[in-house]
Amino acid sequence: MSAPWYGNFVPVKEATNMTDGELGLFYSEAISNSFMGELNNQDEINAKHFNCYKPKNCTGSELAYKQWGNSAITLNPISTNNYMPLSYSMY
Numbered sequence: 001m002s003a004p005w006y007g008n009f010v011p012v013k014e015a016t017n018m019t020d021g022e023l024g025l026f027y028s029e030a031i032s033n034s035f036m037g038e039l040n041n042q043d044e045i046n047a048k049h050f051n052c053y054k055p056k057n058c059t060g061s062e063l064a065y066k067q068w069g070n071s072a073i074t075l076n077p078i079s080t081n082n083y084m085p086l087s088y089s090m091y
Contacts, residue, residue: 049078 009023018026027036043057050066050073052058066072071088080086 045078050076 012018013020013023016023025031026034028034029036029040031037032041040056044055046052046063047054047056047058050058050063052062063073067074074087074089077086
């Protein structure tokens with residue numbers, strides 16, 4: 001799904017048979033329940049939960065710094081379950 005970030009929608013269109021219009025809706029930031037809208041929503045949830053500098057997005061470097069410095073991500077996950085148990089590191 002990363003092809004659009006590099007400007008190449010062809011692989012996604014071929015794999016899904018989406019029309020240009022459907023692809024536009026799928027990646028629309030204006031639609032909160034689109035794929036891109038859900039990514040933005042999750043970015044904002046993460047930013048609030050992990051107290052990131054920007055209110056709607058944590059940078060990769062910021063998350064890495066928080067984790068490297070004091071395991072702030074893995075010891076404080078948004079939800080705890082078998083997928084993300086509390087720990088000092090990811091395993």
